[in-house]
Amino acid sequence: MNLHERVRVREVTLLSDNWYVLKKTAFDWRRNDGQWQSMERETYDRGNGATLLPYDIARRTVLLTRQFRYPAFVNGHGDLLIEAAAGLLDDAAPEERIRAEVEEELGYRMGHVQKVFECFMSPGSVTEKLHFFVAPYDATMRIGDGGGLAHEGEDIEVLELGIDEALAMVADGRIVDGKTVTLLYHARLHLFA
Numbered sequence: 001m002n003l004h005e006r007v008r009v010r011e012v013t014l015l016s017d018n019w020y021v022l023k024k025t026a027f028d029w030r031r032n033d034g035q036w037q038s039m040e041r042e043t044y045d046r047g048n049g050a051t052l053l054p055y056d057i058a059r060r061t062v063l064l065t066r067q068f069r070y071p072a073f074v075n076g077h078g079d080l081l082i083e084a085a086a087g088l089l090d091d092a093a094p095e096e097r098i099r100a101e102v103e104e105e106l107g108y109r110m111g112h113v114q115k116v117f118e119c120f121m122s123p124g125s126v127t128e129k130l131h132f133f134v135a136p137y138d139a140t141m142r143i144g145d146g147g148g149l150a151h152e153g154e155d156i157e158v159l160e161l162g163i164d165e166a167l168a169m170v171a172d173g174r175i176v177d178g179k180t181v182t183l184l185y186h187a188r189l190h191l192f193a
Contacts, residue, residue: 006030010038020046045127050098051086052113053183054106054137055163055191062166062187063106063137064180066157067148072176082159082169083177086130094118094131102135105156107146110135116186121178130179134191163192 008028016022022044028036054063069081087101095113102110113135121130148154161169166184169175175184 001030008036015042020044042125043127044125047088047090048094048129048131049086049088050094050101050131050133051084051179051183052098052102052110052133052135053084053180053187054102054108054110054135055187056137057191060163060192061160062163062184063108064159064161064166064175065105065146065148066159067155077176079174080157081177082175082180084180084183086179089131095133098131098133103143103146105146105148105154106158107144108137108141109143110137110141112136116190119182132179132183132186134183134187163187 006029009025010028011026013024014021015024022042024040024042026038026040029039030036055061063085064082065085066080066082069077072081085098085102085105087097087105089097092100095115098113099110102108113133116132116134118129118131120126121128146156146158148156163184166175167188170181170184175181
C-alpha cells in the first residue's frame with residue numbers, strides 16, 4: 001500500500017499566513033495494523049531551502065555566518081547563532097539560490113558547487129526540505145563584504161574558521177545549528193579526512 005492510500009485528509013484550517021503559512025489539518029491515518037486513526041497536526045510551511053559550506057582544503061578553513069535568530073533566543077539561546085550560509089529557494093533552483101545567498105551573506109562568488117544530499121530538518125512540524133551543498137573557495141572569489149540584506153532584516157557577520165576549531169565549537173556547544181553541524185561533520189568525513 002502506498003502512502004497516499006494511508007492518508008485521508010478531512011479538513012485543513014489556515015491558522016496564519018503572516019511570515020510563513022501555518023495550517024492545522026485533521027486527517028485519518030491507516031496504521032500498520034490496518035485500523036484507521038483520526039489525528040490532527042499543525043504544519044509550518046516556509047518553503048524549501050538550500051545551504052552551503054565553503055571550504056579551503058589547503059588552509060583547512062571554512063566560511064560561516066554569525067547572526068541573531070529570534071526563535072533560538074526565545075528558546076533560551078543567549079548568543080548569536082553560528083551557521084552555514086542558507087536561504088529559501090523562492091521558486092529558484094537550489095544551486096542558483098544558494099549561489100545568490102553565498103554572495104549576499106558571505107561576499108563570495110562560488111565556482112563549482114557540489115550537492116551532497118537533501119533532507120528534512122524538522123519533519124514533525126516543518127515542511128521544509130533543505131538542499132545541502134559544499135564548494136571550495138579562495139580569496140580570489142571574494143566580491144564584497146557579505147553581511148546579508150538589511151531590508152530583509154539580515155545583520156550577518158562573516159566568520160572564517162579552521163575546520164578543527166569549528167568542530168571543537170560543535171563539541172562545546174558554541175555551534176548548535178542543525179544544518180551547520182551536519183555540513184561540518186560531512187566536511188570532516190569527506191573533505192578534510
